[in-house]
Amino acid sequence: MSFLLLGLSFRLATYEVAIALPEPKLRGMSVEEAIRSRRSIRSYSGDSLSLVQLSQILFAAQGITGKRGDKLLRAAPSAGATYPLEVYVFVGRVRGIASGIYHYVPDTHSLEVLRIGDFTDSLALACLGQSMPREAAISVVLTCVPERTTRIYGERGMRYIYMEAGHVSENICLEAISLGLGAVPVGAFYDEVLNRLIGVDTQKEMAIYVNCIGKPAKRGERK
Numbered sequence: 215m216s217f218l219l220l221g222l223s224f225r226l227a228t229y230e231v232a233i234a235l236p237e238p239k240l241r242g243m244s245v246e247e248a249i250r251s252r253r254s255i256r257s258y259s260g261d262s263l264s265l266v267q268l269s270q271i272l273f274a275a276q277g278i279t280g281k282r283g284d285k286l287l288r289a290a291p292s293a294g295a296t297y298p299l300e301v302y303v304f305v306g307r308v309r310g311i312a313s314g315i316y317h318y319v320p321d322t323h324s325l326e327v328l329r330i331g332d333f334t335d336s337l338a339l340a341c342l343g344q345s346m347p348r349e350a351a352i353s354v355v356l357t358c359v360p361e362r363t364t365r366i367y368g369e370r371g372m373r374y375i376y377m378e379a380g381h382v383s384e385n386i387c388l389e390a391i392s393l394g395l396g397a398v399p400v401g402a403f404y405d406e407v408l409n410r411l412i413g414v415d416t417q418k419e420m421a422i423y424v425n426c427i428g429k430p431a432k433r434g435e436r437k
């Protein structure tokens with residue numbers, strides 16, 4: 215894994231490198247307190263996240279929380295348990311892993327390395343030049359693979375997919391609060407630019423939501 219730390223910027227042909235995430239903790243702030251405290255946070259300190267914090271956020275997003283027959287069930291509800299969402303992480307500052315773009319694998323609670331390098335500027339530009347992706351320690355991008363849901367529910371499946379993205383985003387926002395972090399959901403981005411940045415095949419998969427997360431800046435402090 216040492217080459218990750220060199221910050222080399224290149225696209226790995228396939229998912230060749232996996233990073234195991236720490237086991238998520240199952241105790242923290244009460245849901246009521248997190249709901250009461252949640253606000254969209256758009257300015258972050260320059261602090262890095264720990265791998266434990268990253269793990270916790272991804273678990274809240276799509277972590278495995280149960281089993282029905284052979285089917286693994288995830289942290290957020292999904293119409294017919296079709297799980298149309300994929301989770302990508304733009305890492306700006308996380309201790310122990312290089313800046314880059316990663317793909318979360320719920321079943322193994324691990325990250326696949328997609329691209330190494332600092333892509334936070336590119337993400338900010340994709341988000342209409344909004345500053346949060348550039349400042350945030352991480353940004354979580356949700357994509358969807360519509361066919362997983364529309365093959366069962368037809369056109370209505372698209373509606374379900376957007377609902378599901380809302381569930382996941384709220385889980386992320388509340389988990390961020392519980393960890394003493396701040397988050398903002400971002401729906402304003404250029405679809406084509408973001409899809410290209412992640413490298414998805416837009417015939418099958420497309421970006422639908424971004425969540426930027428970092429330690430909130432103190433008053434008057436910016437990264």
Ligand SMILES: Cc1cc2nc3c(=O)[nH]c(=O)nc-3n(C[C@H](O)[C@H](O)[C@H](O)COP(=O)(O)O)c2cc1C
Pocket residue numbers: 252253254255256344398399400401402403
């Ligand atoms: C679907 C959706 C898209 C959003 N997109 C953006 C965005 O692109 N940029 C931004 O700064 N905030 C965005 N927000 C955050 C809202 O501006 C914010 O939730 C609202 O102002 C209420 O503030 P609060 O979240 O602190 O309660 C979005 C929120 C939602 C639900």
